[in-house]
Structure formats: C-alpha cells, structure tokens
Amino acid sequence: MTSPSSIRSSLESVLGPEAVRDDPETVAAHAVDGVPPRAVAFPGSTNAVAEAVRLCQRKRLAVIPWGSGSKMAAGFPPERFDLALSTARLQRIVDMDTANLTVTAEAGVRFKTVQAALSGEENRCYLPLEDPVTPSQEEICPERENRGCFIPMSPPHSRTATLGGIVAANSSGPTRLLHGLPRDLVLGVRYVTPAGEVVGMGGKTVKNVSGYDVTKLMIGSQGSLGVVCEITLRLLPLPERTGTELFAFDRREAACRFVDRVFESPLLPSAVELLNHRACALLGPEELDRPAGGTWGVALALEGVEEAVTRMRETFGKMGEARRARVRLQLEGEAHARFWERYGHLEETMEEAWPNLITIHPVYPISEYSGMAARVDALDAVCVLRAGSGTGRIHLLPPGADPEGPEKLLPVVERILEACVRTGGGLTVERAAPAWKARLPLWGPEPDALALMRRIKDQMDPDRLFSPGRFVGGI
Amino acid sequence: MDRKPWIEQIEEIVGPDHILTSDMDRILYGYDASLAKGKADAVVLPGDTDEVSRVMALAHRERIPVIARGSGTNLSGGTVPARGGVVIHLSRMNRILEIDLPNRTATVEPGVITLDLQNRLLRDGFVYAPDPASQKVSTLGGNLGENSGGPHCLKYGVTTNHVLGAEVVLSDGTVMWTGGKTHDSAGYDLTGLLVGSEGTLGVVTCMILRILRAPEAVKTMLAVYDSIEDAGNTVSAVIAEGIVPATLEMMDRVVMQAVEASVQAGYPLDAAAVLIIELDGMVDGMERQAQKIQAICRRHHVREIRTARDDAERAKLWAGRKGAFGAITRLKPSYMVGDGTVPRTRLPGVLKRVLETGEKYGLLIGNVFHAGDGNLHPLILFDERVEGELERVKAASSEILKICAEAGGTISGEHGIGLEKLEEMHFVFSEGDLAVMRQVKKAFDPKGLLNPGKVVP
Numbered sequence: 001m002t003s004p005s006s007i008r009s010s011l012e013s014v015l016g017p018e019a020v021r022d023d024p025e026t027v028a029a030h031a032v033d034g035v036p037p038r039a040v041a042f043p044g045s046t047n048a049v050a051e052a053v054r055l056c057q058r059k060r061l062a063v064i065p066w067g068s069g070s071k072m073a074a075g076f077p078p079e080r081f082d083l084a085l086s087t088a089r090l091q092r093i094v095d096m097d098t099a100n101l102t103v104t105a106e107a108g109v110r111f112k113t114v115q116a117a118l119s120g121e122e123n124r125c126y127l128p129l130e131d132p133v134t135p136s137q138e139e140i141c142p143e144r145e146n147r148g149c150f151i152p153m154s155p156p157h158s159r160t161a162t163l164g165g166i167v168a169a170n171s172s173g174p175t176r177l178l179h180g181l182p183r184d185l186v187l188g189v190r191y192v193t194p195a196g197e198v199v200g201m202g203g204k205t206v207k208n209v210s211g212y213d214v215t216k217l218m219i220g221s222q223g224s225l226g227v228v229c230e231i232t233l234r235l236l237p238l239p240e241r242t243g244t245e246l247f248a249f250d251r252r253e254a255a256c257r258f259v260d261r262v263f264e265s266p267l268l269p270s271a272v273e274l275l276n277h278r279a280c281a282l283l284g285p286e287e288l289d290r291p292a293g294g295t296w297g298v299a300l301a302l303e304g305v306e307e308a309v310t311r312m313r314e315t316f317g318k319m320g321e322a323r324r325a326r327v328r329l330q331l332e333g334e335a336h337a338r339f340w341e342r343y344g345h346l347e348e349t350m351e352e353a354w355p356n357l358i359t360i361h362p363v364y365p366i367s368e369y370s371g372m373a374a375r376v377d378a379l380d381a382v383c384v385l386r387a388g389s390g391t392g393r394i395h396l397l398p399p400g401a402d403p404e405g406p407e408k409l410l411p412v413v414e415r416i417l418e419a420c421v422r423t424g425g426g427l428t429v430e431r432a433a434p435a436w437k438a439r440l441p442l443w444g445p446e447p448d449a450l451a452l453m454r455r456i457k458d459q460m461d462p463d464r465l466f467s468p469g470r471f472v473g474g475i
Numbered sequence: 476m477d478r479k480p481w482i483e484q485i486e487e488i489v490g491p492d493h494i495l496t497s498d499m500d501r502i503l504y505g506y507d508a509s510l511a512k513g514k515a516d517a518v519v520l521p522g523d524t525d526e527v528s529r530v531m532a533l534a535h536r537e538r539i540p541v542i543a544r545g546s547g548t549n550l551s552g553g554t555v556p557a558r559g560g561v562v563i564h565l566s567r568m569n570r571i572l573e574i575d576l577p578n579r580t581a582t583v584e585p586g587v588i589t590l591d592l593q594n595r596l597l598r599d600g601f602v603y604a605p606d607p608a609s610q611k612v613s614t615l616g617g618n619l620g621e622n623s624g625g626p627h628c629l630k631y632g633v634t635t636n637h638v639l640g641a642e643v644v645l646s647d648g649t650v651m652w653t654g655g656k657t658h659d660s661a662g663y664d665l666t667g668l669l670v671g672s673e674g675t676l677g678v679v680t681c682m683i684l685r686i687l688r689a690p691e692a693v694k695t696m697l698a699v700y701d702s703i704e705d706a707g708n709t710v711s712a713v714i715a716e717g718i719v720p721a722t723l724e725m726m727d728r729v730v731m732q733a734v735e736a737s738v739q740a741g742y743p744l745d746a747a748a749v750l751i752i753e754l755d756g757m758v759d760g761m762e763r764q765a766q767k768i769q770a771i772c773r774r775h776h777v778r779e780i781r782t783a784r785d786d787a788e789r790a791k792l793w794a795g796r797k798g799a800f801g802a803i804t805r806l807k808p809s810y811m812v813g814d815g816t817v818p819r820t821r822l823p824g825v826l827k828r829v830l831e832t833g834e835k836y837g838l839l840i841g842n843v844f845h846a847g848d849g850n851l852h853p854l855i856l857f858d859e860r861v862e863g864e865l866e867r868v869k870a871a872s873s874e875i876l877k878i879c880a881e882a883g884g885t886i887s888g889e890h891g892i893g894l895e896k897l898e899e900m901h902f903v904f905s906e907g908d909l910a911v912m913r914q915v916k917k918a919f920d921p922k923g924l925l926n927p928g929k930v931v932p
Contacts, residue, residue: 068687075526100818100849170659181658183667184636197907205816207633207888209622209671210896210903211931212912216635216667237717266691268757305760307556328827367577390657426658447662448652452645452918458664459914472662 007061008040009083014051015043019089030084032064032470033077033434037084040066044089046106046190046229053227054196056083056465061309064467065223067108067165070157072223073359073431075222076442079469085227087164093117094230098149101235102187102204107228111155114163117237119148149235152179154271158344158395163231168237169217170220174271174301177388179236183219190230191218194461204232204458217456223467224475225460239303244336245313247298247320248280248288248327255296256370258323259387262300265319267312271301271470273343274373274385275393282349282382283342287327295326296373301340343384347431350382350395356406358396358432363444364425366390375419379412390425410439417441443472481537482517485561488529490904491566503911504562508609509864510811511552511894515542515562520569524642524650524680531678531813532648534561536641541646542677545586545614549621550812551893552851553673559929563678565616571595580639580656581684585616586916587777592684604631607889608797619679622671624889626722626796629847630755631687633889635670643669650808656683659847667850667917673891674926676919680893692758693721697744697792698772700752703842706748707823710846713752713768714819720768723847729806730799730841730854737802740795744776750846751796799843800854807839807856811868815879818889819849828878829853836871838864849890851879877902894921897932 021027022039026035030040043049056063062080064071067087087108095104096118105114133461155166156172165171172181179185188202202215218228249255253275262272275297277419280289289295300316300398302309313330320328331339342349350357364372369387376394385392394416398406413429420427426444431438447453450473457464457475469475490653495501495518501826503512516539521527534541540560548555556562557898569586576599584594589610593603606625607613613623619641631637640654643665653665660666689786691866700706710723725747726734731742744748752768769780795802803810815826820825826842829851833840843856855871857864876886880902900909912931916923 042718097818097820099711099768099820101714102818170664172659176658180632180636183664184632193907193911197910199905199908201908201911202887203903204818205850205882205884205888207624207628207816207845207850208885209633209889209891210885210887211892211900211909212676213622213635213667213671214911216664216670216913219667220664236719237714240717266688266757304757307760307763307766308757311759325559326887346766360623361659363657363659364660365578366581366658391659426653428659428661443661447660449665450662451798452651452665454914455664455918459918460911 003354009053010055010059011039011041014046014055015041019043020103021366030066030069030086032072032081035078035081037064038082040084040086041085042089046090046192049085049227049229050192050196050198052085053192053194056195057463060463060465062465062468065164065168065227067162068110068157068160069190070160071165071169071171071430074428074442075467075470076474077434077437078467083260087162087229090229092338095236097204100204101149101237102237103151104230104232105163105250107229111153111161111166112158115151118150118235132317141224148238149194150238151185151233152236153182153185154340154344156344156347158341159348163251164228165331167219167228167231168223168245170219170282174340174386175274177272177386178268178270181217184216185233185234187234188232189215189218189228191226191228193226194463194466202232208394213298222471224471225466240305241309242336243309243313244307244331244339245300245302245316246284246288246327246329246331247325248295249298250294252373254323255298256373258298258325259369261319261323262316263388265315267315268304269312270303272387274369274387275299275301275355276376276381276383278382279384280344283339285329292342346382346384346393354397356433357397358409358413359430360394360396360413360416360427361393362392362420362425362427364390364420368423372419375416391466406433406436410436413440415435417444421445446473479516481533481539484533485517485530487520488533489519490527493522494518502507504564504758505551505556507547507549507554509550509893509895511551511555513556514559515556516559517772518562518564520564520567524644527678527680528648528650530561530643531644531646534604534924535647535922536541538922538924539554540924541678541924543616543620544649545617547614548609548613548816549893550600551887551895552928553621553891553893553929555894557894565573565614574599575656576601578656579686581686583615583682583684584678585614585619585682586618587615589618589769591614596686597689599754600689602635602689603684604636605685608800615682615684616679617782619670619682620672620674621891622889624845624850626724626845629723629845630721631718635667637685638670638682639685640667640683641669641679643677643679646922653816654683668814671891673930675916675930676925690755692755692761693789693790694754694761694794696752696765696768697781698752698777699746699779699818700750700812701746703748703826704823705775705777706750707826707846709750709772709777710822711820712771712775716767716771718764718768720752721755722751722753724796725749725842725844725846726796726799727842729839729880730803730843733802733805734795734799734839735807738794738798740791743779744793749890751792772804781845796843803841803854803856807858809857809859811855811872812858812890813851813855813872813875814887815884816848817874817879817882817884819847821882821884822846822849825878825882829875832871832874832878836867838867845888848888849884850897854895871903873899892930895927900932
C-alpha cells in the first residue's frame with residue numbers, strides 16, 4: 001500500500017507541487033460517497049492528465065475524475081479511491097468557431113462560462129482565413145442581424161456543471177425535447193485512456209463515420225473509461241426570439257390533457273415541462289402555486305423566429321383557456337432567463353432544506369408521462385416531468401425530524417422503478433445518502449447487454465482503475 | 476465447386492431455398508457500389524433473428540467470416556466479402572413490426588427499404604428524418620451499419636441520432652438488446668457504437684427508430700450561380716446569418732450536365748453551380764426567412780433563384796440531386812465517389828484544391844455534395860478499361876482525403892471506411908486512437924469473424 005505522502009510526492013514529481021494536494025480540507029471536499037481520496041491532483045493540461053494517469057497505472061492507484069462535483073452522488077460507493085483527478089485547471093476555451101457552429105473547450109470549463117462567452121461572440125466572419133482573396137470581400141461580411149450562438153443544452157446544476165461532467169453523465173434538461181441529448185450534440189472528445197494515452201475521437205464536423213464512434217461510448221460512461229479532457233460541441237445561432245408560457249391547472253388530468261394537445265399541434269416548443277405543486281412553488285412566480293397544493297403546472301419554453309413564437313403564445317394560450325387553466329403567465333427577457341436558470345439550479349435550492357433528499361431520474365416511453373404524473377401525485381416530492389422526452393426528475397423529500405424518515409423512501413423508489421420497468425423503461429438514482437445506497441436500485445434494472453458492457457470495461461480498463469465499482473452492474 | 480460441410484448445416488437452419496452457393500451467386504454478392512470486389516463462400520437469407528443467431532453460432536464454431544448486408548448500395552466496400560465467408564443477406568427480414576405514434580417510434584427489421592418506411596409514416600403525418608440519396612433501394616439495417624446521412628442531416632442529424640435501440644446478434648450467436656423505446660438507458664451507449672460500425676461488431680436484427688412529426692411547411696429553392704466560389708460563400712453566409720436550413724446542397728456543372736441528360740430536372744446547363752436550399756418547420760416566418768436567404772444569395776451574385784410552387788416542382792428539383800450518382804455514368808462508365816468532410820467555412824478553399832487535384836491527375840471530377848455540413852462528394856470519372864486510369868483515380872481520391880484531413884475535417888462523412896479508406900484512417904487517427912477502436916472490436920468480436928478486414932486498419 002502506497003502511503004499518502006508518497007502518492008503526493010510521486011505526483012508532484014510529474015505535475016509540479018502546485019498541482020497536488022492532500023491536506024484534510026481538500027481531500028474531504030473531494031470525497032465520494034463519504035470515501036475521501038488519498039490525494040487530489042489538479043493537472044493543468046491534457047498531457048499533464050496523461051502523466052498523472054500513467055503514474056496511477058504504474059502504482060495501480062484507483063482514480064475518479066472530478067469536475068465540479070455536482071453529479072458525484074450518482075452510482076455505487078467506490079470500491080477503491082486513491083486519487084481524485086480534478087479538471088478544475090482545464091479551463092481553456094480552445095476554439096470558438098462560431099462560423100462553423102462549433103466550440104471546443106477543456107473539460108473543466110463551466111457550462112455557463114462557455115454559454116456566456118458564446119452569446120457575446122461577435123466574430124462570426126465566415127471567410128476562410130487561409131484564402132482571403134475574393135473580389136467582393138467587402139460584401140461578404142455584411143451588417144449582420146444575428147448576434148451570437150449557444151450550446152443548445154439546459155443541464156441540471158447549471159451554475160456549477162462543467163462540460164466534462166455533462167458529457168460524462170450525458171446530462172440533459174428541458175430543451176432536450178427540441179435539441180436532443182449531449183450524445184446528439186457532442187461532435188468529438190479528446191480523452192486520456194486508463195493506460196494514460198491521449199486519444200482523440202470525432203472532430204469538428206457533424207457528419208463523421210470514420211471508424212467506431214467511440215465518442216458515444218465516452219458520453220455517459222461516468223468516468224469509468226478514462227478522463228475526458230477536451231470536448232467539441234455543436235452550436236446553434238441564438239434564436240431571434242425566446243419566451244416562456246406558464247400555466248397552472250387545478251387538476252392533474254387537465255394539465256395532462258393540455259400537454260397532449262400541445263403535442264398534437266404542429267407547433268414546436270423547445271421544452272414542455274409538467275410540474276407538481278411543490279415544483280411550482282419552488283420555481284415559479286408566486287401566482288403559479290396559489291392556493292398551494294393540488295396544482296399542476298406546465299412550463300413551455302419557446303424559441304425561434306418572431307412569427308413562430310407569437311403564434312405559439314397565441315395558440316397555447318387558447319389551449320390553456322380551453323382546459324380551464326387557473327393561471328397563465330408569460331415570461332420574456334430577463335424573467336424568462338431567470339425562470340430557466342432557477343430550473344437548472346433546482347436541486348441545489350432544495351439541498352439546504354432537505355439535505356437527505358433522494359433524486360430519481362425516471363425513464364419511460366414518452367406517452368407514459370401522465371401515468372408517471374399520477375404516480376407522483378401522492379408523494380411528498382418535488383417533481384418535474386419532461387413530457388415528450390420520457391424522463392424528468394423526482395426529488396423525494398424525507399420527512400423532516402423523523403430519524404427513520406429516509407427509510408420510508410426506499411420502498412417508494414422501488415415502486416417507481418417497478419412502474420418504469422413495466423413500461424419498458426427504468427431509472428437511475430442521481431443522489432442519495434451513502435448509507436442507503438446499498439438498498440437502492442441505483443442504476444435501475446440490469447441492462448440486457450451488461451455482459452458486453454463488462455467486456456468493454458475489461459478491454460479498456462483491465463486493471464479496473466477508473467471509478468471502480470461505481471457504474472452499472474458494479475463496473 | 477468444393478462444397479463445404481457446414482453448408483449443409485446452414486441449409487438445415489434456413490432451409491435449402493434460402494442459401495445460395497452457385498458460382499454466379501457468390502460473385503453477385505461479392506461487390507457493392509464501390510470498386511472493391513470479393514467472393515462469398517455462401518449467401519444465406521435468414522427469415523428471423525433465431526436463424527441469424529444459429530447461422531452465426533455455427534460460423535463461430537467453424538471460424539467462418541460473416542458479412543451482413545442489405546441492398547449493397549454502400550460506397551466503400553463495407554459489404555464486400557474480402558476474405559470469403561458467409562454473406563448474410565437480410566432482405567427477407569423486411570417487416571415494419573410496429574409504428575407507435577404516441578411514443579414516436581417505429582420498430583423495424585433491418586431489411587426494410589428506407590423509403591418504404593418513410594412512405595408508410597407519411598400516411599400518418601410522420602417522418603423518419605435520415606434521407607440518404609439511395610433511400611429508394613437502401614435498407615434501414617444498411618443505414619444503421621453505415622450511419623447514413625442525407626441532405627436533411629444538416630438540421631436533423633444523421634442515422635445515429637434517430638436510432639433508439641437495437642437487437643443485435645454477436646459473433647458467437649448471442650442475442651441481446653441495446654437501448655429501447657426510451658431515450659436514455661443506463662450503461663454504455665452500445666447502440667451508439669453499433670451505428671456506423673459497418674457490420675464489424677454485430678448483426679442488427681431489429682431496430683427501434685425515432686420518428687418525428689412531418690414539418691408543417693416546406694420551402695424549396697434553387698439558386699443558380701456563375702461561379703462556384705459564390706455558391707460556396709453563400710452557404711457560409713446563410714449559416715453566419717443565424718439561419719440553419721433543413722438542407723443546403725450544391726452541384727457543379729459537370730454533375731448538372733449529366734443529370735439533365737438523365738432526368739431533366741430543369742437545371743441550367745451553362746451555370747457553374749446550383750444550391751438547393753430547403754427550409755422546413757412551422758409556416759410562420761418562413762417566407763421572411765426565405766427572403767433573407769434570397770437577399771444573401773443576391774449579395775453573392777446569384778444569377779437566378781427559383782422557388783418550388785408545389786410538391787411536384789419540389790420533387791423535380793430534388794430528382795436531379797437524388798439521381799446524380801446514377802446519372803454521372805452517362806459521362807464515363809465508372810466513377811469513384813469521395814466522402815471527405817470539412818468544417819463548412821473551409822469548403823471554398825478545399826473545393827478549389829479538389830479541382831486542382833483532378834487536373835493534376837488528368838481526371839474529370841464532378842461535385843455534388845451536402846454543402847451545409849461540409850460533406851463533399853467529388854465524383855472522379857474514369858474508364859476502367861483505360862490502362863493505369865484506376866491507379867490514378869485511387870491516388871487522386873486518397874490525395875483529396877488528405878486535403879480534407881488537413882483542413883480539419885475527416886475522411887468519411889456518411890459512406891464509411893469499408894475497404895477503400897483503411898489506409899487513409901492514418902490521416903485522422905493516431906496509433907493510440909486506433910488501438911482504442913481495436914479494443915472495441917475485441918470486446919464485441921474477440922475472434923475477429925465479423926466483416927473482417929474492414930474499418931480499422
């Protein structure tokens with residue numbers, strides 16, 4: 001067994017003293033399920049990550065990659081944990097190619113940082129720089145109406161989440177309805193394999209069938225196959241207009257019928273979210289959940305050209321009226337942005353009041369959302385269901401002072417799992433206190449292809465050094 | 476012919492009517508739409524997953540290569556039995572098993588023709604978005620194997636963005652499901668690995684596809700240019716203006732002339748290039764967007780803009796594009812099609828170098844391609860009977876891929892690597908990258924029996 005100080009000194013010899021810490025505070029801050037690492041490394045480049053991983057390989061040290069830590073509560077407690085490999089110093093935005101609608105950034109860059117940088121990006125001149133000879137140069141960059149781009153994602157933990165973490169967890173939010181999952185938006189990754197080799201997969205083009213799509217394998221692999229260090233994402237031009245329509249209904253059934261009508265229409269909202277009354281109270285303006293209790297809310301995100309957004313507002317407004325919506329609120333500009341910002345920060349908002357909450361990410365065929373809503377209705381939970389995407393988030397709230405409180409939630413999770421499995425889906429537990437994890441179906445039902453997944457892990461990480469035991473089936 | 480003992484065992488599995496062993500058949504299944512050729516030991520046409528599984532288990536025991544194929548429209552040698560073996564032709568497994576409108580999925584067998592599913596869905600007002608030009612003939616299983624693209628991928632993504640789940644038979648005959656009707660599944664994204672793996676990881680026997688509501692409105696325009704640079708700059712300018720159309724397709728004069736001789740789509744014969752620009756989605760604001768695009772075209776010296784007034788006119792504009800590869804053989808008996816992809820701002824420069832490469836090797840090159848996503852399809856025309864010409868074609872083709880790789884692009888956007896681009900894999904991947912791909916292969920197919928000699932050098 002390597003002693004902590006020798007881990008630090010050997011890492012220091014390859015990374016430099018400023019890049020390694022093993023003081024109690026740092027180590028405690030990087031604990032996974034209560035298990036602290038023996039040291040934390042903060043490599044400053046992809047090559048430095050590779051150096052650190054090669055050292056771990058030689059010394060057989062177990063590694064868990066670490067971004068902002070926002071999603072570290074998912075998964076089984078680690079079998080072994082020697083080194084937390086932080087991406088905190090991988091902070092470069094490598095290439096903002098807005099003319100090609102791609103951005104490449106290092107894994108430690110926060111999502112909101114890139115998003116902010118992109119929205120202000122003015123350099124959208126699209127002339128090939130290596131070949132600037134064109135007779136009509138002055139006409140090529142005309143006065144442009146469009147101001148910037150964005151990464152079409154709306155991930156949870158939006159204030160802190162890093163690009164690396166979003167990719168490692170295939171983490172998605174409300175606008176996946178229109179724009180898809182990280183797996184649809186990540187064009188390429190550069191990562192360090194468990195053997196310490198820097199490899200690059202995918203690239204800057206949307207179309208790419210050169211060799212196996214290993215990028216897909218890395219997306220959602222939860223740090224079990226290496227460290228993602230650099231990511232290339234697909235961008236979209238900022239829409240001409242954005243906005244939000246919020247509705248509250250007295251009855252769940254009315255809310256669901258309204259949602260059904262939205263999907264039957266030819267209109268294309270970018271998110272259709274069904275909120276139980278507790279979610280309404282936490283997220284919405286006060287009017288949304290008054291009188292409290294019993295309410296179900298529907299939040300629609302709209303984006304597109306002026307005319308399309310106007311029509312959606314009008315049509316959805318009429319549909320809401322027909323279903324006797326008790327409240328209708330229209331958000332624009334700042335209010336619209338703030339609402340979805342709160343949305344992305346929901347779990348953090350609850351942390352203080354309910355430190356022991358259990359967060360579930362249910363998965364079901366998209367038409368089953370109303371059944372899922374019915375199931376959630378009786379629970380004490382904050383719940384948002386992603387209608388049209390077959391998922392959502394259920395935050396189960398343990399009864400306050402009752403020390404047995406959390407205990408009572410375990411069968412609730414089982415029942416939700418059963419319901420999802422009956423429809424052909426499953427669930428993952430994104431957050432639960434370590435003490436209960438042994439009794440929770442953390443990754444849902446065993447995947448049919450688990451044996452093949454194990455073979456992939458055996459091929460790529462034969463010594464089981466990366467996040468050992470944490471992923472599906474204890475991979 | 477030396478009749479191999481295992482052939483009888485296969486006969487027992489699929490029945491004597493569903494195995495082909497004549498010399499003629501073995502040669503017929505020895506090629507695809509590329510220039511590569513091979514010869515199968517036998518061709519098997521299984522009727523269901525169980526038969527596929529039993530045939531593969533047998534091949535595994537006997538260590539016989541297995542090559543799955545659909546219609547064989549692929550363009551890189553992906554379905555050529557390079558080392559002999561059993562060709563599993565999936566054409567009998569061509570049922571649309573379920574269309575689940577509430578859940579927006581279609582469950583199909585791999586032998587379903589792409590257009591058949593699309594036509595079936597349109598009756599309900601839905602679409603399956605990927606639209607490879609070969610959709611009239613190509614199968615959905617083949618589309619999965621090659622991660623096929625098509626004009627509408629600019630807006631909607633390629634095949635991999637539309638496959639939710641797959642039933643796959645592994646090389647030892649094991650059958651398993653990856654993914655399903657839901658959009659998220661816990662565990663590694665094996666479906667994502669299978670798509671585009673060119674039949675080297677497993678044989679997909681059932682697939683769950685994502686379907687979308689058909690767009691409310693479509694607007695198709697043809698923009699005619701006297702210079703190819705102007706057309707290329709228009710493409711970048713449209714995107715830079717914040718408009719992502721459903722398609723942005725380009726064709727040059729060589730291709731237009733061939734197309735006109737073949738399908739009479741009404742393209743002007745004296746123009747240097749045309750763009751097919753299509754908008755789709757909600758009707759609101761579409762007219763304004765179209766006008767904005769037309770203004771951009773005019774800024775880039777467009778000669779003429781035609782707008783399709785109805786479905787018939789729209790179909791005519793597209794007929795030429797979709798029939799371009801076929802039409803090109805009117806000019807020369809053979810062609811080799813490239814599939815390099817570059818960041819779209821690099822298109823004008825790369826295009827110029829492609830044409831220079833043609834001149835250097837004394838070869839005529841036509842260009843028809845998905846300009847919006849930087850996916851080039853240079854068609855190098857030649858006559859195989861002319862001595863030394865094929866060698867020059869291969870050299871030119873490789874050089875063009877090198878140009879694409881150097882421009883920050885890649886060597887295949889939608890046609891795959893197959894046999895033809897194995898060497899060029901080194902243009903874009905390091906030994907370390909390839910080593911990871913070999914690990915993937917080993918996890919799926921440890922004996923290396925599935926479509927051997929393809930994709931990864």
